[in-house]
Amino acid sequence: MNLSKWPIGASAVVTGYTDEYVGLRLSAMGVLPGHTVAIQRKAFFGGTLFVSHENGVAAIRPDEAACITVQKPKA
Amino acid sequence: MRQIKVALVGNPNSGKTTLFNALTGLQQRVGNFPGVTVEKKEGRFQIGDLAVTVIDYPGCYSMFPNSDDERVAVRHLLDRDSPIYPDLVIYVADATYLSRHLLLATQVRDLGLPVLLVLNQSDLAEDKGIKIDTNRLGKGLGLPVKSISAKHGDGLEEIKSYIANFDPASFTSTPPQIALSADDQSLMEAMPDATRSDNTYAQWLQLHHHNWLPHIAQVDRAALSDLVAQNNFSALTGQVEDTMQRYRTFEPLVAESVRQTGSANKLSDKVDRWLTHRWLGPLIFFALMFLVFQAIFSWSSVPMDAIEGFFANASAWLRPKLGESWMADLLIDGVVAGIGGVVIFVPQIAILFFLLSILEEAGYMARAVYLFDGLMRKVGLSGRSVVALVSSGACAIPAIMSTRTIKHSKERLITILISPLISCSARIPVYVILVAFVVSPGKLWGWDKQGLAFMGLYLLSIVAALVASWVFKLIFKSEERSSLMLEIPSYKWPSPTSVLIQVWSKVKGFVIEAGKVIMVISIVLWALASFGPGDSMAQAEEVAVATAVDANMDASATADLVASRKLEASYAGRLGKFIEPVIKPLGYDWKIGIALLTSFAAREVFVGTMATIYSVGSSDDEATLRQKMRAEVKPNGRPRFDRATAMSLLVFYLFAMQCMSTLAVTYKETKSWKWPALQFAYMTALAYLGALLVYQLLS
Numbered sequence: 211m212n213l214s215k216w217p218i219g220a221s222a223v224v225t226g227y228t229d230e231y232v233g234l235r236l237s238a239m240g241v242l243p244g245h246t247v248a249i250q251r252k253a254f255f256g257g258t259l260f261v262s263h264e265n266g267v268a269a270i271r272p273d274e275a276a277c278i279t280v281q282k283p284k285a
Numbered sequence: 286m287r288q289i290k291v292a293l294v295g296n297p298n299s300g301k302t303t304l305f306n307a308l309t310g311l312q313q314r315v316g317n318f319p320g321v322t323v324e325k326k327e328g329r330f331q332i333g334d335l336a337v338t339v340i341d342y343p344g345c346y347s348m349f350p351n352s353d354d355e356r357v358a359v360r361h362l363l364d365r366d367s368p369i370y371p372d373l374v375i376y377v378a379d380a381t382y383l384s385r386h387l388l389l390a391t392q393v394r395d396l397g398l399p400v401l402l403v404l405n406q407s408d409l410a411e412d413k414g415i416k417i418d419t420n421r422l423g424k425g426l427g428l429p430v431k432s433i434s435a436k437h438g439d440g441l442e443e444i445k446s447y448i449a450n451f452d453p454a455s456f457t458s459t460p461p462q463i464a465l466s467a468d469d470q471s472l473m474e475a476m477p478d479a480t481r482s483d484n485t486y487a488q489w490l491q492l493h494h495h496n497w498l499p500h501i502a503q504v505d506r507a508a509l510s511d512l513v514a515q516n517n518f519s520a521l522t523g524q525v526e527d528t529m530q531r532y533r534t535f536e537p538l539v540a541e542s543v544r545q546t547g548s549a550n551k552l553s554d555k556v557d558r559w560l561t562h563r564w565l566g567p568l569i570f571f572a573l574m575f576l577v578f579q580a581i582f583s584w585s586s587v588p589m590d591a592i593e594g595f596f597a598n599a600s601a602w603l604r605p606k607l608g609e610s611w612m613a614d615l616l617i618d619g620v621v622a623g624i625g626g627v628v629i630f631v632p633q634i635a636i637l638f639f640l641l642s643i644l645e646e647a648g649y650m651a652r653a654v655y656l657f658d659g660l661m662r663k664v665g666l667s668g669r670s671v672v673a674l675v676s677s678g679a680c681a682i683p684a685i686m687s688t689r690t691i692k693h694s695k696e697r698l699i700t701i702l703i704s705p706l707i708s709c710s711a712r713i714p715v716y717v718i719l720v721a722f723v724v725s726p727g728k729l730w731g732w733d734k735q736g737l738a739f740m741g742l743y744l745l746s747i748v749a750a751l752v753a754s755w756v757f758k759l760i761f762k763s764e765e766r767s768s769l770m771l772e773i774p775s776y777k778w779p780s781p782t783s784v785l786i787q788v789w790s791k792v793k794g795f796v797i798e799a800g801k802v803i804m805v806i807s808i809v810l811w812a813l814a815s816f817g818p819g820d821s822m823a824q825a826e827e828v829a830v831a832t833a834v835d836a837n838m839d840a841s842a843t844a845d846l847v848a849s850r851k852l853e854a855s856y857a858g859r860l861g862k863f864i865e866p867v868i869k870p871l872g873y874d875w876k877i878g879i880a881l882l883t884s885f886a887a888r889e890v891f892v893g894t895m896a897t898i899y900s901v902g903s904s905d906d907e908a909t910l911r912q913k914m915r916a917e918v919k920p921n922g923r924p925r926f927d928r929a930t931a932m933s934l935l936v937f938y939l940f941a942m943q944c945m946s947t948l949a950v951t952y953k954e955t956k957s958w959k960w961p962a963l964q965f966a967y968m969t970a971l972a973y974l975g976a977l978l979v980y981q982l983l984s
Contacts (some may be wrong), residue, residue, distance in 0.1 A: 235770045237528045238346035240385025250554075254563045256659015258668070258769065267553075267773040268417040269655035269668070274770055282455040 213247065214259070214275035221248045229277040236278070240265025246283055249275075263282035287335045291448060292371035294358065294393055296386055297344030298648075298774040300405040301377040302326070304435035306786050308444070319368075323357045323689060327369075331697065340369050341951045348392040348490055349524045353689040356497065362396060363487055364500040372453045374400045375444065380410035380417060381775065384532070384539040394896075395461035395486040398694035400428050401447055407432040407775070408439065414546035425538040427459050436780045440580065464530065468516065469523065470960055472634060475512055477505045487771040493520050496941050541827040553775040560649070561844055566656045573649075574675075577640045581713075585632035592632070596625030615811060623807030626714075626892060627800040634710050635792050637679050646779030650675070651771060658769055664751050665758025667696040674700075674750065677707035677963050678743065679791070681947045685954055695763035700963050701954055706750040708743050708939065710795075711888040711972040715938045716742055718892055721911060722931035747940055753967070771777050802946070806883055806890050813857035814879075825854035871937065871973070872930040872980040882936070888943045929983035933976040941972035 216222050216232065224243050227233030241247065247263040259270045270278075295301040305313070309328025318325045326341040342361065343354040350356045362374075363366045369709070374393055378386035383404070394400050404410075404417060423430035431447065433440030463486050473481075473488055480501055482488040495501055495509035512518075600617050607613035634705055644650055650672055658668025669691045676684035684704045691697040708716075716739060724738045816822065829850040833843040851876075852858050860882060861875030868878050880894040895910055916926040942948070947963040955961075 230525055231766070232768070232770070234349060234521060234525050234528060235346075235351065235768070237525070237532070238349070238385075239770065239772050240382065241530055242529075250557070251561060251563060253561075253583060253656055253659055254567060255657060256662055258655055258658045260557070260561055260655060260773070262554075265382045266775070267557075269651070269658065269769055269771040269773055271658065271769045274768060 211280055212276045213249070213261070213278040214272045214279050216248055216249055216280060218249050218251060220247050221283050223247075223283045225279045225281050227277055228279060231279075232274050232277040235268075236268075241268060241278075243254075247280070289335060289337055289448065289451070289453070290369065290372045290490050291337060292342050292362075292374050293338045293339060293377060294342045294362070294374050294389070295377035296346055296379070296389060296772075297608065297944040299344065299377045299379045299386060300435050301344060302341055303783050304375075304377055304403070304405060304433070304444075305339060306780070306783050307438055307441055309339055311784075311786070311789070311801060312783075313786075315794075318357045318361070323354050324686070325369075325491060325647065332445055335449055337448055340371070341924070345389060347389050347528065349493070349528070352692050359494065360492075360498055360500070362393060362398065363490060363498065365413060366500065371398065373448065373451055374398050375403055376400050376428075377403050377405050377435075380404040380407045381413060383417065384536055387426070387535045387539065388528060388531055390428070391462070392486070394426070394428060394459075395463060395484075395696045396490075397458035397484040397487065399451070399453070399456045399458070401444070401451075402426065402428045402430045403432065403440075403444065405435050406777075407965045408434040408437060408482060411666070414547070416543075416544045418542040422538065422542040425542065426535065436778075458484075462852055463489065463527065463532065465489065466523075468518075472512060472516055472518060477508045480505050480509065490980070492518075493524065512725050556628050556776055557652070561655060565650070570653055570656060570882065573644070574678075577637070578740055578743065579733065579736050580640060581633050581636050582733060582739060584636050589629060590633040592625070592629050596621060596628075599625075609833055614815060615808070618815075619808040619811035620804075622811075623804045624800075626807060626889065627803050629892075630710060630795065630889065631792055633713050634679065634795050635788050637710060638788045639681065639784060640674065640789040641660060642784045643779045645779070646783055648776045649775040651773045652684070654769075654771055655773060662767070664755040665696065665699050665761075667691050667700070667767065668752055668771070670696065670700040673704055674707055675745070676906075677704045677709060677750075680705070680709050680711070680795075681705040681944065682950050683791075685947065685950050688954070693763070693767040694763055695761050695765060696767060697956065698960065699757045699761070701951055702757060702960065702967075703750040703754045705942055705964065705968065706746055706753060706940065706945065708746040709888075712742075712938055713943065714889050716935065718911060719926075719931045719935050719938075720916070722926045723928055723935065728883065731746045742935065743940060744942070749940065749971070753971075802887050803890060806887070810879075810883055810890075810894055813860070814852055817851075817859070821854045822851050825850045870980070871976040872933045872984060874925065876917075877930075884938075884943045885945070887945065888938060888941075927984075929980050932979035932983055934977045937972045937976040939972070940968055940975050942968035 212228070213222060224241065224245050224247060226243050227236070241261075245264045247261055250260040250262055250267075252259055257272050259272065259275050261268050261270050261275070293301050293305050305326060305328060309330055312330060313326055313328035314326050316327070317323065323343055328339045328341075330337050330339070342358040345355040345358040348359055348362075350359045361369050364370060365975050376390045378390060388401065390402055402423070404419070407417075410417065413559050417432065419432055420429040429447070431440055431443050433444065435441075462482060465485070469489065472492060473485070476488065476492060479496065480488070480491050482491065491498060491501065492509065492513070495506055501509070560569055595635060597878040600621055603617055603621065604613070607616065653671045653675070654668040656669045661668050661670050670688070672690070672820070673684040674685050676687055681704045684707075687699045688700045688704075689699060720738050724734050727734050729737060817825070826847050829847045830843065833846055838846065845899040857879050858875060861878035864878045865873075865875045866881065868881065873881070880891045883894045892910070895914065914926050915924065919925050942965045948965060951964055952958060
């Protein structure tokens, strides 16, 4: 599953990136495999994602979120 | 005297610039990094016999840059011969999100540079229940660590004394913590001598960035490109691996040294529920911009009236003292009027930048990027263009310079091309003069009517910019990948020092840079309006006096007639008349023609020109410009500045590319004359057609 399809408000754990460019940029911003993320909301225009993660908050486009593979956090 | 160069390095939003301001105060110079138009802030201060130069490096996430700003930081940290290569790096990290700030910190450490790790916003961290064991962290990273709060000035003295006691000669670097693959190892051994370094990490980065690092010679660059191509070297894979490897080393260390008791950012989250709300967010954005513009006009009217009054009094006071001579005229109608024309903008520019920098400092601008990214993409821009478009409300020059954060070259180019369409502060004085002829003063539903008209002009300019952008999107093609991935900083109280320094540097920049142009043009105009070819001025005077005698005019009417005939005979009058046939369909006469021509240098010159044109005549009359313009009549006896002409002029100034400096910056940023030429051509065409349409419909 990738992050763009994840429900709003639910936590997810990043398992990896399907794109190195997106991965390099996100990891430099502190979004890393093994970290928990959650989509807070989506923008009215274009559905840009407002994502909270362990190292802060990031605005990510839907096609970029599609490059982040995620899974359900272990309970 | 001993000297030391200190670089402030850190991620964007680390509070680096707040620390810079706190260390240097007003002892700072803003310029550009050599060879690029990335803003460079350099400041100086002294500790005992040590002269400290501090350079604020552009914010950067890692040694793998992907924008011009970030490249500047990386480039100067890799080039030991650079004039701003530091003796000491002060690495500023945000204590509230420590671990992501350590990536670049460890990279800089591994370049063999002496690094002082400064944990900024330690007060905020404490409030959030974050406790950092700096000793443990420092030991684990192999770096000295200090906790500070740049905003409140806590810990500044400790940093200063660290700098004072730092001895570059006794610093020994630890070997870089980098595990090279066998492939990388053999590639590094094959690198040309000039690109090798005693520091493996620096050399490895030179390999990665060889295609853009300016200090790598052309022949070495070619050799490295061949080397990389022959070995199927994948830069991205290596960079991802380096990043992950670093996180794997310092994340456990952060876990050991940082204890979090409270939960972070409750307040930011709550505020964001409103400010970044799906549809309330954009509405709040527009409401905020509306308030900003209302504030500009209601707060600036008192100081502007005072400035206007001061310069009118100064002229009136000087005139009898200086007597009748062309020198006196030059001083009063050229120099004093010119200075007045510059200073009059200061209140509005100061208020605009005051409010914009508060929004920026508070972290709101990043939210605006998030809110509008989708809309901006539809018209061919990026969410980051919002910052440029909002800055354009002040001045297109910093706006165009701010497009460097837009990585996608087509989105960046379009943002540059359309930025000058957004109404800038230089149009404000033109609007101020002209709106009065279109909308009478007063209130509408409690709002200032002229303020609303201004809002309308700004909205029209925004719509025009978005439409122009959409057209460019259809014309330009690009295969390049577009991305956003933007960090949203936590909200924080703006630092008053940073806001004031920001306002001060913008006002200073305007008064000095734009002021020079306005001043020179003011004097040139005075000359053009005061002299004519041969004895044409004397002849015009003779004819006018004879006409006045025939018509039995009194002394004051005679003086007015003489003044206006002389102006008509002057170089300025001739130039205005020359273009009159072209601008007549827009409702303009030769006097407005002069103003149009001169304001191709800078828009605000319009007001100065009008002032000069109308005060050169009866120089003993110090009535304000607007009254003089109101008194101006067409040959048919109706007011020259009727609603149709004033609207037509407003539309012309709204769209026209009347700013030499903006064209120069566009050239500088695009490195081609093609783009400023296109910018000038499309905007002038838009202005002419728009004004023509408005005048023909209204008159």
